Amino acid sequence: MYVVSENSKFAGKRYAKDGDTAVILIFDVNGYIAGLQAGREADGVMENVFFGMGVHYWYNIQKDMSCDDFFPMFLLYNNNKLDGLGWAFGTDLPSPRYEHPDSSTFEEFMDPVPECLSYQGRLSTMHIYMSNPLLNFC
Structure with missing residues (x-):
């Protein structure tokens, strides 16, 4: 306990x-x-700053990983405080509610970028903020 x-x-x-x-x-x-x-061990958490969206924390991403092991959720921090979370689905879902980054932009919010994602085409991502995202300066 x-x-x-x-x-x-x-x-x-x-x-x-x-x-x-x-x-x-x-x-x-x-x-x-x-x-x-539900909890997960925090080993292998990687971060990457995306100005205007916050610091993205990804669980255990590696350049040579299988996309079957890609954890589709990330945490967003601003000024060292948890400020949101997001989903990154390895497919192009047809809703305008999602963002649709293509592989040429992955390095802006992931480091390292898993090679397997380059074969996925576009991702579908959604950011959920707990404050005004216009104030996210990392």
């Missing part, structure tokens, strides 16, 4: 069976189950 300080805005307790953070039960300060959390 992990106890979070009551002074924290995330007060309560978390339980990870046998230390496995794949599924964590979150209890509120009254002892009721308040939610579930």
Whole structure:
């Protein structure tokens, strides 16, 4: 059982069976189950700055990786604070709600760029911000 300080805005307790953070039960300060959390080890997190969008943190991207291992979610930080998250799907989804970067732009927000993505054509990405993205200066 992990106890979070009551002074924290995330007060309560978390339980990870046998230390496995794949599924964590979150209890509120009254002892009721308040939610579930899924965790991943943070090894291999890579960052890249994209001015106006924030610092992109990618999980375990490597130049020679298989696209089957590409984790399609990234975190966005601005001024060293978590400010959003995003999805990067390895296909060109036909909605105008997505951004559609092609392989010539990948190096602007990924470093290194997995070689397998160059064969994907365009990605479909979506950024979800917790503040005004016009104020993201990294």
